Amino acid sequence: MKILFVGDIVAKPGRVAVKEILPDLIKKEKIDLVVANIENLAHGKGATAETVEEMREAGVDIMTSGNHIWFRGEFAESLSRDPTILRPANYPSDTPGFGFTFAETKKGKVLVINLLGSQWMNQPVEEPYRTVDAILLDQVEKEKPAAILVDYHAEATSEKAALAWFLDGRVSAVIGTHTHIPSCDATVLPKGTAFVTDVGMTGAIHSVLGVKPDIIIKRQKDPYPVKFEWVETGPKAFRSCLIETTKAGLAKSIKRVDSELG
Numbered sequence: 001m002k003i004l005f006v007g008d009i010v011a012k013p014g015r016v017a018v019k020e021i022l023p024d025l026i027k028k029e030k031i032d033l034v035v036a037n038i039e040n041l042a043h044g045k046g047a048t049a050e051t052v053e054e055m056r057e058a059g060v061d062i063m064t065s066g067n068h069i070w071f072r073g074e075f076a077e078s079l080s081r082d083p084t085i086l087r088p089a090n091y092p093s094d095t096p097g098f099g100f101t102f103a104e105t106k107k108g109k110v111l112v113i114n115l116l117g118s119q120w121m122n123q124p125v126e127e128p129y130r131t132v133d134a135i136l137l138d139q140v141e142k143e144k145p146a147a148i149l150v151d152y153h154a155e156a157t158s159e160k161a162a163l164a165w166f167l168d169g170r171v172s173a174v175i176g177t178h179t180h181i182p183s184c185d186a187t188v189l190p191k192g193t194a195f196v197t198d199v200g201m202t203g204a205i206h207s208v209l210g211v212k213p214d215i216i217i218k219r220q221k222d223p224y225p226v227k228f229e230w231v232e233t234g235p236k237a238f239r240s241c242l243i244e245t246t247k248a249g250l251a252k253s254i255k256r257v258d259s260e261l262g
């Protein structure tokens with residue numbers, strides 16, 4: 001099975017890149033499932049029903065998220081209702097939404113799990129190790145998924161590597177998101193779990209993680225509050241990883257699939 005994971009789609013440049021690149025990529029690589037992180041989908045701040053629909057039409061099957069999904073209060077309703085849009089599973093149990101889901105593909109169902117890191121994140125989450133253990137214990141025997149994909153949305157590179165080693169041989173892939181900076185360390189760990197520290201951002205290249213550089217410079221240089229403004233034009237990057245799995249549900253390979261457009 002071939003699973004494509006697209007990194008944090010940020011604002012309009014990210015959505016445009018997905019719409020221009022994804023449909024042909026799905027055909028060319030014969031991709032069975034597309035998962036994308038959408039925490040910055042709508043003007044950099046969370047997601048809306050309309051922007052989610054745009055991504056679905058472009059070929060995204062399952063959407064994961066992270067700390068930025070709460071920007072728009074009204075989106076909690078979509079999270080509560082739609083199991084194809086995830087929020088991290090280690091938020092408190094009364095938080096709206098689903099922390100994991102099953103995607104149906106022609107080659108069997110895929111368990112997709114979303115987790116949030118704790119370092120420098122300032123979010124009320126449980127540590128993810130026991131959360132993911134509990135999900136795997138409850139679901140794997142019962143549902144027998146053909147593949148298991150984890151989006152670990154975390155800031156610290158060490159947090160992401162440690163969780164990938166913890167899950168080696170038990171899931172098909174651990175894909176890091178959140179930093180918006182792609183890492184070149186995509187590899188398959190010894191027991192068969194694919195791992196990349198961060199898949200990167202699909203969005204504006206002429207930006208600081210998607211935000212207008214002037215704004216971030218002011219924020220870092222002066223003590224005065226400044227409002228975030230996201231870059232909406234200019235060259236764009238499409239950042240993703242393609243994972244091929246075996247019949248046993250482990251990873252045969254992982255490769256970066258990156259492109260840039262004007």
Ligand SMILES: [Fe+2]
Nearest residue numbers: 008039040178
């Ligand atoms: Fe993000």
Ligand SMILES: [Fe+2]
Nearest residue numbers: 066067068178
């Ligand atoms: Fe994030």
